[in-house]
Amino acid sequence: MLDTASLIKLLAQPQKIVITTHHKPDGDAMGSSLGLYNYLIQQGHHTKVITPTDYPDFLSWLPGNGEVIIYTEQTSEAAELIAGADMIFCLDFNALNRINEMGALVGESSAIKIMIDHHLEPQDFDDYRYWDINACATAQLIYTFITDELNNKKLINKDVATCLYTGIMTDSASFSLPKTTSAVHRIIADLIDEGAVNWQIHEQIYKNSSENRLRFLGICLSERLEVLHEFNTAIIAVPKADLEKYDVITGDTEGIVNYALSIAGVKLAAFIVERNDRVKLSLRSKGEFPANEICKKYFEGGGHRNAAGGVSSGSLEEVVNQFKLILPEYKKLLIQ
Incomplete structure (x- = not known):
């Protein structure tokens, strides 16, 4: 060196x-x-x-x-x-x-x-x-x-x-x-x-968002947000059709996962989006919860403890279901 x-x-x-x-x-x-x-x-x-x-x-x-x-x-x-x-x-x-x-x-x-x-x-x-x-x-x-x-x-x-x-x-x-x-x-x-x-x-x-980006954010929060209270987890799952409808460009999805994490009691948030060739995940967590471990073990990714990302070749529905099936493994950490 x-x-x-x-x-x-x-x-x-x-x-x-x-x-x-x-x-x-x-x-x-x-x-x-x-x-x-x-x-x-x-x-x-x-x-x-x-x-x-x-x-x-x-x-x-x-x-x-x-x-x-x-x-x-x-x-x-x-x-x-x-x-x-x-x-x-x-x-x-x-x-x-x-x-x-x-x-x-x-x-x-x-x-x-x-x-x-x-x-x-x-x-x-x-x-x-x-x-x-x-x-x-x-x-x-x-x-x-x-x-x-x-x-x-x-x-x-x-x-x-x-x-x-x-x-x-x-x-x-x-x-x-x-x-x-x-x-x-x-x-x-x-x-x-x-x-x-x-x-x-x-x-x-x-403070520099396009109108399309704000309307897309509204759909994410009103129609794509799911809160799993049993696991103190929130998911925003976005199909490709939404990206096309609101002409989503690079950067428009950045930070949306943090809205899910801001819900009182939520310790883990996932933004799962269907892209052209694969499904991408962005995870955010609070405290000691290892978001990077989930991405590394299950979604070909990694990152920091509280901010991580991954990908999957499965369909959006398959990836969301897979993510939900993982949560019981981490329930003790999520509810403590």
């Missing part, structure tokens, strides 16, 4: 750098990637952010977004950049299958691979790892990577601060989750001091 001193020495000279993150990037993925991008370009590095897929429109205002390359839309250019990179920063993911078809390209690349992440059980594909499962967001790790590891806090400007604030805010559910420690709040205060305008960022992320 590459040590920090060697990495600092390499970064002292201009490098060809690719930054990538997981498919269907969320606020932390894009905030981390563009935060690091805006830091590196100040040092003269030739830097590109390449995402495996598209991402929500409500993140398109982030500083540097205009330079992002989407692999599925610019495949040849992205492949050429990956092949020619000196370094590849892998942010907010720890296994190459999380970047879809790009995984093979990154794995085969001779570039130095730097993983910065906070998910469990990292895969050994990296040359340098800055990893902490206790971090509330990868954007938090980008901040400490710059300030503590690279000792370069002076280059956290307004653009960097804005991106990192966005990443931390979104992955901590607006600073409400248990890993939002006093240290995180001190980082947030520093990012505001460096130019992140907190109220504007909140408006861009949380």
Whole structure:
């Protein structure tokens, strides 16, 4: 493994750098990637952010977004950049299958691979790892990577601060989750001091819905929500027809699972949605309930204890039934 001193020495000279993150990037993925991008370009590095897929429109205002390359839309250019990179920063993911078809390209690349992440059980594909499962967001790790590891806090400007604030805010559910420690709040205060305008960022992320998205949310809550009181569990199961009716786009389903989790007494919430090729699940939980264990054991996924995801090749009805059949195994945890 590459040590920090060697990495600092390499970064002292201009490098060809690719930054990538997981498919269907969320606020932390894009905030981390563009935060690091805006830091590196100040040092003269030739830097590109390449995402495996598209991402929500409500993140398109982030500083540097205009330079992002989407692999599925610019495949040849992205492949050429990956092949020619000196370094590849892998942010907010720890296994190459999380970047879809790009995984093979990154794995085969001779570039130095730097993983910065906070998910469990990292895969050994990296040359340098800055990893902490206790971090509330990868954007938090980008901040400490710059300030503590690279000792370069002076280059956290307004653009960097804005991106990192966005990443931390979104992955901590607006600073409400248990890993939002006093240290995180001190980082947030520093990012505001460096130019992140907190109220504007909140408006861009949380007060920027389309009419279709709100109508879709209404259907999810009025017609697709099921509460299983015996297991303190709530399910929102969405058929593909709903997605088509309301012209649902990337990002429109984000956060809907949290409405189910907000019901008094509910400890586990599932958002189960029928996509073109498979059914996807997003689980959220409270306290010590291991949402990630369910996703890993039964739905080819994983994640954090209180926020995890998975997939299934079954029908929507089959997946919902399978999920319900799993609940008795966890009843003691759910009702205590």
